[in-house]
Amino acid sequence: MNYTFDFNAVSLRPLIEGLVVTLELTVAANLIGVVLGFPLALLLMSRIVVIRWPATLFVEFFRCTPAIVQIVWFFYCVPMLFNVFLGSMTMGILALGLNLMAFNAEAYRAAIQAVPREQIDAGIALGLNPLQRVVYIVLPNALRASVPVLLTNGIVIFQQSALVAIVAVQDLMYQAKTLATETYRPIETFTIAALIYFAVSFPVAQVVGWLERRRQVLTS
C-alpha cells in the first residue's frame, strides 16, 4: 500500500462543530429518555391491559426495529401522516429521544421489579402504606440500580446519533462525510471522527464500570 497519510488536510473545525450538534442531540434525547422513560415504565407495569398493552407495543416497536429505519420513518412519515413539518434537528431529537425512552423504560422496569420482595415485606412489617413503600423503599432502590443502565443507554444514543446524518442533521458524522468528500481524505477524516466518538464514549463507559463495581460492593 503506497498511501501517504495526510492528517493536516483534515480541518478540525467542522468536525468540532459537528460534535457540538451531536452532543446537543445526545443531551436532548437523554432528557426525553430519562424523564419520560420513567412514567412509561409505570405504564408497562400497569395491571390494566388497555394501558399496559399500548405501552408494551411502543417499547417493542423501538426495540425490534433498526434505529436507522426509525429515523427515516420519522423523517418521511411524520410530516405526511400528521401534517406537521419540523426541522431536521427536531426530528432527529424526537426519533432518538423516543428510541431512548423505550430502552430506558425497560431499564427502569427491570430495576423496579428487581427490588427484592423481602424489602417490601420489611416495609409492610414496619407499617408503611403501599404508597410509602414505593416512595421510600422501591424507588430509591430501583433508581440507584438503574443508573448504570441509563448511562450505558445514553452512550449508545450518543453513538446511534450518527445515523441522523442521513436525514441531513449536521452532526459529527454528517460533517465528516462532507469533509471526506471535499478533501478526498476519507481515511483520515473518518479516523479522526471515530477517535472523537471514542474520546467521549470511553470515559463514560469507565464511569459505568466503576458504578457497577461499587454497587456490587454496596449490595452484597
Added chain:
Amino acid sequence: MTSASAPLVSIRALHKSYGPHIQVLKGLDIEMKPGERVVVIGPSGGGKSTLLRVVMGLEKIDSGSVTFGGRPYISSAGAGAKTVIDTEVRRSIGMVFQHYTLFPHLSVVQNLVLAPCKVRGEKKASAVRRAEALLERFGLAAKANAYPAQLSGGQKQRVAIARALMLDPKLMLFDEVTSALDPELVAEVEQVILQLAGQDMPMMIVTHDMWFAKNIASRVIFCAGGVVVEDGPPEQVLGAPREERTREFIDRVFHIKQ
C-alpha cells in the same frame, strides 16, 4: 384492655396454601398469652415461617382467623374469599427476617427512624434520639451513620431488631434470624433477643438453634405437616416429647448437633 389471662394472639383453624396443590397450613389452632415466648420448631416445609408471615399480615390465608389483643385481626371466609387484614392492628406487631432486610440506601439511623416518622408522624429529632438510645443499648452507637453494606451480619440483624422496636411493638416475631449468620456472630444476636425476653416482650420465634430455643422459650410448639403436633413447656417438648414425631425430630436435631 386485656386481662392477664386473655390471649394476646388467638389463631383459629388457619388454612393456607400456595397455589392449588401446596397446602402449607392445614388447620392451625394456637393461643398465645401475653408475656409468653413461643418458639416454633419443626422440619423445613412444615409451615413455621408461613405461620409467622401470616401473623405479620404478609400472607393471604385460605380460611380461618387471627385475633390480636381480643381484636379481630386477620380473617378469611373460605376458599376464594378475600383475606381481611386490620392494618392498624398489624402496626403493633414487629418482625425480624432471616436476611436482615435493612434498606440499603439508608444509614442505620435512617433505617430506624423511617417508620416512626412516616407512619406515626413522630418528629425527626425525637425519633433520632430514641434511635440513638436503642443503638447504644445494643452496642451499635458507633454505627449510627454507617450504611448496611458496611456492617457484619450480626450487626445488621441487631439493627433490624432495633428498627422493629422503634414502633413499640406488642409482639415480636423472629423468623430464623440467626440462620444466615456466621456461627461466631449468632451469640450477639441471641443476646439481644434474650435481653428483650428479660423485659417480658412477648415473642414468637422460629429457629433451628435448639440451645437458643431452650434458653428463651416459655413454650415450644412443634409444627409439622401444617399442623401443631406438640405444644408444651420447653422441658417437655425439647426434653421429653410425648409425640413420636416430635421425638424423632428432636433426636435427629440433637444427633446432628453432637
